[in-house]
Amino acid sequence: MSGSSTSSPGAPQGVLPYAEQKYRGAVGTSYLDSDPAEFPAPLRAPEGAPNVLLVLLDDAGFGQFSVAGGGVPSPNMEALAKDSVMFTRFHTTAVCSPTRAALLTGRNHHVAGTGNITEVATGYDGYTGIIPKDTATIGEILRQNGYITAWFGKNHNTPIYETSMTGPFNHWPNGLGFDFFYGFMAGDTNQIRPYLFENQTPVGTPTDPDYYLSVDLADRTIEWLRGVESVQPDKPWFAYLAPGATHAPHQAPKELIDQFKGQFSGGWDVYREQTLQRQKRMGLVPEDADLSARPASMPAWDSLDADQRRLYERMMEVFAAFGLHIDQQVGRVLDHVATLPDADNTLIFYIVGDNGASAEGGFDGTLNENAFFNAYLMKTEEMLDRIDEIGTEYHFNHFPAGWAHAMDTPFPWTKQAASHLGGTRNPMLVKWPARFLAGGETRTQFTHVIDVAATILEAAGIEEPRSVNGTAQTPIQGHSFLDALTDADAPEHRTSQYFEIFANRGMYKDGWWAGCLAFEPWQAVRGSFDPLTARWELYNLEEDFSQAHDLAAEHPAKLEELKALWWAQAAANKALPLDWRGAERFSSEMTGKPNLASGRTRFVYPGPLAGLPEASAPDLKNKSFTLSASVQIDDGASGMIFSQGGNTGGWAFYLLNGTMVFAHNYLDVERYIVRSDDVIGAGAHELTAEFTYKGGHDYGQNGAVVLFVDGREAGTGTIEQTTPMKYSLSENQDIGTNTGTAVTGEYTSPFDFEGDLTQVIVELGV
The missing domain is CATH 2.60.120.200 (Jelly Rolls)
Structure with a gap:
């Protein structure tokens, strides 16, 4: 009788984990009269499956970095762009945890239980802050198909009441499909004094006075890559690098901050105009695109007094240094990946922001972003005497909303505004030398963060599972855009997409966008609101790239069509009931969070x-x-x-x-x-x-x-x-x-x- 089967468990199938292999040979009284022993075959990924590096920055706007025409230098992103395609119509959810849940699961953020950040979770299915078992992550699927997986940096996808040393740990990165985790368990952290974990073990807070989190994360990512490449060079890896930058607090080395002295003296209005011109020259924005209007409530730069300008300039100089710093550190990781023997078969996704730039600093900026979450907005006079401390570990500083709006050029609004492109559109760079050799190109297909997981699975040759760990799966809602890497004219697979954050609503369909802004992002306390009578806007994105011209009055029937579609999609995707409360949702007493x-x-x-x-x-x-x-x-x-x-x-x-x-x-x-x-x-x-x-x-x-x-x-x-x-x-x-x-x-x-x-x-x- 022959020994046990050695067929690879990596063959496509719809149920994970693969059935445990048992010895099927004949067993005698001793090894002498038994069939030869054979160990279960190791789990192997499909032949040719690529390594995957997924980089996701935090709170970065479309017009922030120089790679997309912005004023914050990003030489390493620019170098990557020369060998990549840039998707200029890629979309996130408008807030971090929802984007991350959608990215990891390939499902809409409410379907993935993450209608908002975990701190403001409620008990409704779409808002628990818990990624459910029926939406397994791409990390879990890859891990059970022969990949080594790791997560570095920010984890804001574990319920806040499960982040202590007692767990439970099934919603920590290790429980979400990642063999290794190193980073922080929060929505943000002091970049110089973070509290860190390795897997489920607290590492604590570094005491090195020269410490910066982004440097540490790059070091640990490179260290991990060296290890897996030396120990198992034939096994593909999936590395998810999610730095805390450029989320508040905006902190950077002094020598970098000093480089930007005086560079933003023109203010945010001039910045927007200059950025749009650069974007047009780079071919990222159509020549006929108009600059969207500054919100009526937001002050013009020319209306500010001398103290305000001095403070706001300094805050932007610090932010620019912070942005350059993260570009340098992720650049180190990219440089290391380029030296690996299998660099050509490494698929890189570099998503430049999980939402638009943040306006949560209010009109004056703040020394403490947490003040916003307590419905307190600092004033200029409260900060001026501490201006030289901005960017250090002593404050959780955040720049003014005017700069956030400028970082989102050419689009209107900012983070939280799921109703508009300023909150939801981010550049994405994709590189895979084994399949795409050209570079420096752009792609204009409408894509969404839920499409990334489907693209990775197609690239790896892995079937979407019907069941994972005993739980029937909600189908992945994303569509692969892999064909767009090699074909600039590939069809647009995502022709419809809904958006919702804090009752700010958006609906895209076949080139049209309807949006309803419930509250301005800097409104911490929001009061009464009627979602049934709130005003909607309408844009034709095929003719109006920057959402500069509201056509609601000209096309009322189209607007009503998209509004009705939004309600249908909201019901189907667990986005109801709408909840527009702001700071008060942080209170466990008000929301009943465990x-x-x-x-x-x-x-x-x-x-x-x-x-x-x-x-x-x-x-x-x-x-x-x-x-x-x-x-x-x-x-x-x-x-x-x-x-x-x-x-x-x-x-x-x-x-x-x-x-x-x-x-x-x-x-x-x-x-x-x-x-x-x-x-x-x-x-x-x-x-x-x-x-x-x-x-x-x-x-x-x-x-x-x-x-x-x-x-x-x-x-x-x-x-x-x-x-x-x-x-x-x-x-x-x-x-x-x-x-x-x-x-x-x-x-x-x-x-x-x-x-x-x-x-x-x-x-x-x-």
Whole structure:
């Protein structure tokens, strides 16, 4: 009798995982009278399947980088473009998590459970913030077809209440089909002081003063590629590189920032005009395209005073340096890939933004993007005296909305505006030398982020599975655009696509676009809205590339047709019910999002514990609470007892040279500090901070503080205003140390506690 079959499990089939192979030979009493032993055949990808490098930048507009005519230099993107095709009508969803879920699954973002970012998730199927089992990721499909898979950088596709050290981990990158993960678990992070993970293990926060996240991610990607190429050079790999750039905070090395001094003095209106002219010269925009209008509510650059111009210029100089920096780092990865033996058979997708540039800094910009999520917009006078700190680790800075609009040239609006191209159109570069040798060309087929997964599967020769890990799959909704790589006149496979974010709605069909902007992106609090009576606009994109001319009045029947189609698509894709609320959706109390701490009023921590995400920690917002710590210290002790948040907002309870300190950072606008009256001497002590909230059911109000040492009152003070909704998207709760940025300027992280910290108790009031 013959031995077991050795047929490759990589042959196309519709069910994953492949059936486990069993030995089918004859087994005797010993190996001497048995058929030869044979191990199960290793999983192999289809013959000729390419490596895949997928790069996705964050919060980058169509007219931002020089590769698409923008004013931010991108020499490495330009070099790639010479060997690639650029898709100039490629579309995202208008916000990051939805785009990423759509990219990874090949389904529309609501179908993939990600109608918005996970922090504002609700309990409806299209808005849970959970990628469901019936929409398996491209990473999972490739992994189960013989690929090695890795994810570097931003993961904003895990529910916020599942990002602690207790998991569960099935929605982390390793559970979504990636063999290896290195990066951060949040929508954004301080580029100099991030809190990082390797797979499911916290790495913590780097302490190197010269550290930058983009450099680290490039280093780790190259290191991983070297490893897989040396250990399994015949096995194809899939690397997903998702840097945090150019999402706020905008941070870059000083020497790069200094290069841009004075380069943006003309302002955002001049920038838009110059960018459009460059885009036309490059052939990216038709010669007859008009520049779309600046929003009526947005100030003209010429209307600004001298202080505003000085501040806004500096913010743009920092942003440009940030953009150049990420171009340099991704360029290092591209250069390494080019040296690999199988570089020709490496398929590269470089998506220049997961949505348009962000206007969430408001009209004046901000030192703290998180202020927007708490419905607070900073004013110029609050920032001018700290202008030289912009771009450093000390602030979560974000430029003004006027610059965001300019970065999206020639289109109207910005990130969040799913109703318009400024929020949804991003350049994409695609390179595959084995199949496409020419370069420097453009493609104008209407494509969408859901089409990338289908394109990868066709390139790899892998069948779309009907079932993955025991779950029947919702069919991939994307269409492969692989034929467009070799044929500029390939048909447009995507003739219809709906869009929705925060009730901002768009509908594309056969060259026409209908859009309804519910709220301007810088409106943090949005009030009442009627989606049935809201005004829609209409554009003929075949004749009006830049969406400059609203034709709603001229073609009412066409508009009604597209509006009806949008409602039908919304119902079919789980985009209903519409929810236009802004900052208030960050509140678990308002949305009912799970929280590991919900239902508890007392938390006991037996000693140091670092890196607990805010969403899994006791909710200290808008209520009274008490912190108590059992310590053993020497004279003059310093160090963190308890912190929640960082320089974007939050609380800190610490010792500083023997003095007990309790502090609140209100959105990097004010820091309220209460100190003990006397220095605390050596010995064992019970240290307590009691905060009594005075706001009742109002959000973000004031409160009184009383400090105690061994039960005796040791100091009092007032916190004039508290952070109402969210301390941060990426800072943590720490006990015995401070893993992220500092809540106050009195200490620097990590600020380890000097002495023994045997217990910390948090008790919540009302």
